[in-house]
Amino acid sequence: MVTVESLSGNRIGPYSVRREIGRGGMGIIYEAHxxxxxxxxxxxxxxxxxxxxxxVEQEHRFLREARSLAKVVHPNVTPIYSYGxxxxxxxxxxxxxxxxxxxxxxxxTGPLGTREALEIARSIASALEAIHRLGLVHRDIKTxxxxxxxxxxxxxxxxxxxRETTDDARITRSDLYxxxxxxxxxxxxxxxxxxxxxxxxxxxxVLFEMLAGRPPHATESTRVLTRQILFExxxxxxxxxxxxxxxxxxxxxxxxxxDRDKRVRSALDAVREFDxxxxxxxxxxxxxxxxxxxxxxxxxxxxx
Numbered sequence: 001m002v003t004v005e006s007l008s009g010n011r012i013g014p015y016s017v018r019r020e021i022g023r024g025g026m027g028i029i030y031e032a033h034x035x036x037x038x039x040x041x042x043x044x045x046x047x048x049x050x051x052x053x054x055x056v057e058q059e060h061r062f063l064r065e066a067r068s069l070a071k072v073v074h075p076n077v078t079p080i081y082s083y084g085x086x087x088x089x090x091x092x093x094x095x096x097x098x099x100x101x102x103x104x105x106x107x108x109t110g111p112l113g114t115r116e117a118l119e120i121a122r123s124i125a126s127a128l129e130a131i132h133r134l135g136l137v138h139r140d141i142k143t144x145x146x147x148x149x150x151x152x153x154x155x156x157x158x159x160x161x162x163r164e165t166t167d168d169a170r171i172t173r174s175d176l177y178x179x180x181x182x183x184x185x186x187x188x189x190x191x192x193x194x195x196x197x198x199x200x201x202x203x204x205x206v207l208f209e210m211l212a213g214r215p216p217h218a219t220e221s222t223r224v225l226t227r228q229i230l231f232e233x234x235x236x237x238x239x240x241x242x243x244x245x246x247x248x249x250x251x252x253x254x255x256x257x258x259d260r261d262k263r264v265r266s267a268l269d270a271v272r273e274f275d276x277x278x279x280x281x282x283x284x285x286x287x288x289x290x291x292x293x294x295x296x297x298x299x300x301x302x303x304x
Contacts, residue, residue: 076127122274129267141202204255
């Protein structure tokens with residue numbers, strides 16, 4: 001009998017499964033070949049992790065992931081090809097991304113240069129703008145859910161926790177707290193209904209991590225981590241990355257605001273702010289400003 005864990009070398013639907021390439025919260029991801037269209041795909045096959053009582057909710061969430069992916073058309077989001085069920089196995093086929101996820105990249109190289117980090121963050125914000133425009137919230141933006149392809153392009157993956165902001169079905173008990181604690185907005189940790197600003201908080205964590213090499217709140221204790229995110233001010237970026245421009249530190253702080261009303265208002269606004277920071281004229285202004293501050297400092301010393 002073919003199981004979710006033993007699909008390599010077998011077929012499911014029109015796909016010839018080759019090898020396992022990863023695992024997510026709800027499924028195993030395989031590299032597979034679409035025989036009809038002669039192309040490689042990433043095949044995510046649902047792996048039941050709940051008892052009979054929770055299986056229906058898990059199946060619903062898996063289908064919701066496929067439907068969410070199908071709605072989004074954006075160069076920084078992996079497109080879906082198909083969804084199907086065969087021999088009791090549910091699967092999603094989507095574009096395969098050759099590269100590595102951002103978490104592995106940071107583990108391999110350490111913190112990124114400021115411009116590269118801003119460019120990646122800008123691409124994520126652009127993808128979020130497309131996601132939010134459709135009334136969706138991703139709810140699981142984190143470095144391991146950002147793939148960097150062979151051309152250096154970021155791709156947002158794993159829509160397993162995505163929800164519609166207009167969904168009449170309130171968050172279920174099993175869905176009360178979802179996501180990875182380090183990247184969750186305070187309202188998400190409290191189990192409140194969330195909107196796109198929760199994704200923007202997560203984007204702030206990702207940007208901080210790209211520049212500092214670690215999230216703004218980091219501890220092995222989930223309880224302590226939750227308390228820090230809910231009540232304690234995040235570490236200022238320049239305290240751990242002294243060469244970061246002040247303007248970047250201010251944007252990170254606004255993305256990480258505990259009160260969502262004080263965050264950047266929308267993903268589109270975030271894109272616009274990243275565009276300003278990436279403008280060479282902004283970098284020139286920052287350099288001149290810092291140079292002016294240094295000159296004024298030395299002048300003040302000589303006047304004493």
